[in-house]
Amino acid sequence: MDTPATSAAQIARSMHAMEMSQTETFDATEFRRALGSFATGVTIITTLDADGNKVGLTANSFNSVSLNPPLVLWSLAETSASLPAFRAATHWAVHVLAADQEPLSSRFAKRGVDKFAGLELDTGPDGIPLLRGCTARFECRTAFQYEGGDHVILVGQVLKFERAESAPLVYHSGRYAHATRRDDSLKPRSAYLAGSFNEDFLGYLLGRSHHQFFSKIRSHLDHEGLSDEEFYLLSTLTLKHDLSASELDAGMAGVLDDHSSSALQSLIGRGLAQTLDGSDGKAFELTLEGRACALRIISAAKAVESQLLERLGPGEGEVLKSLLNRLLSATDAGASALWQT
Ligand SMILES: Cc1cc2nc3c(=O)[nH]c(=O)nc-3n(C[C@H](O)[C@H](O)[C@H](O)COP(=O)(O)O)c2cc1C
Incomplete structure (x- = not known):
């Protein structure tokens, strides 16, 4: 030395x-x-x-x-x-x-x-x-x-x-x-209406991103013969083995409201979901067929997710998910309670 x-x-x-x-x-x-x-x-x-x-x-x-x-x-x-x-x-x-x-x-x-x-x-x-x-x-x-x-x-x-x-x-x-690079090219431009729904507005970014993502998996839902409402219910039912009516309600809060019961009846009618054995109709689960259908959609949706995240840098998808998770945990008790089960 x-x-x-x-x-x-x-x-x-x-x-x-x-x-x-x-x-x-x-x-x-x-x-x-x-x-x-x-x-x-x-x-x-x-x-x-x-x-x-x-x-x-x-x-x-x-x-x-x-x-x-x-x-x-x-x-x-x-x-x-x-x-x-x-x-x-x-x-x-x-x-x-x-x-x-x-x-x-x-x-x-x-x-x-x-x-x-x-x-x-x-x-x-x-x-x-x-x-x-x-x-x-x-x-x-x-x-x-x-x-x-x-x-x-x-x-x-x-x-x-x-x-x-x-x-x-x-x-x-x-x-x-997390480390994520800054994108200095994305400077908010002045818009026709002051304070308009532009790229500086979170609601616009979330809504438009949701639209982009769903437009890419809608063909898979069509192929399975599922409406958006039925898909939201099916995906909520994948979060837990059996869901009480109130958990299902909380999981769907703000997405379906009045339509949820007819969408649920439709899933049950098609043999994709069922009321739990021995329950008085107040708890629900996916049938084997429902699970197989959910798995097909999840794998297609994961492929869409990978394609989209490839557009970001290494690790940036994790940053995006982490921030959205924090936002939802802070604002949507129903969703975060279901993730923790
Ligand atoms: C993020 C992080 C950074 C750390 N940086 C140092 C460091 O630079 N030097 C150091 O002596 N210990 C550092 N530590 C603490 C040691 O890793 C820790 O004391 C460890 O128990 C030492 O192991 P040893 O006692 O078996 O040598 C760091 C710990 C963490 C979590």
Whole structure:
């Protein structure tokens, strides 16, 4: 390992002096909160300890340092159980996590568990474990180590890297978040009527998106001989094995109202739904035929969904769904209660 130009002890002394003068003037929780306002990606950093055991932890302190030579850094808490392994390691690997790897991040942020259990691994320089499915991976040789207050700063020279087109996992204000690019080309234009139903109006966007989506699956509904009302009922009945009349009512709220009972009778008449055995007609379920019909429509609708979401960037479909879910959970108790069953 190379020795840095400034002595580590010198840096540690001046950091300590700074720390002493400032802890008196600000609150530690507020300081953490202020640091948390800097949005970052999330990484897992892995190595081997002196006995050849696999070691790794979640870290968001990762950053680039230099392009030529290629250097990256991250900082490791003095309290971390992984500290002895990383202090002695000649090599380590940084894995930039993809949006769907939040469970892996949580696993590697815990202490005293077998973090690598059941994972498929590759092997890097000096036998270090490499994780798969990440959005980027950097295999590094330890270049420098510095004392950094209650952390050790590790600088690595990148020997090899890989990159994928997946959306990254983001961390902001102590929570996982989504990254989505801004579309600066979509500036609201001035319209003929002030405040008109344009692309700056949520209701217009939701209504028009709904229309676009349904125009693409309507031919499948026609093929099954289902009206819109019957389809809404059929799809609500897929959410739970048996639905009481009041749950069905809540699930359909604002969509069908008066028409629901005739649409329900039509589904029952065609053998797609039935009242529950032993019930007094106040609970409903899909028949086998009804389930088969629902599955055919769901697979066609999923195909339409994939085609539409291909128009967005990686991970952006998840962002769209997450925001709509939050909006509906906050405004439509009937729907969100059914999703939770
Ligand atoms: C999003 C996130 C980012 C983190 N970043 C760091 C970091 O940069 N450095 C660090 O030492 N710990 C960081 N941690 C905490 C460690 O992952 C955690 O303390 C872990 O238990 C350490 O494992 P170990 O004690 O087995 O080494 C982070 C945790 C999370 C959830």
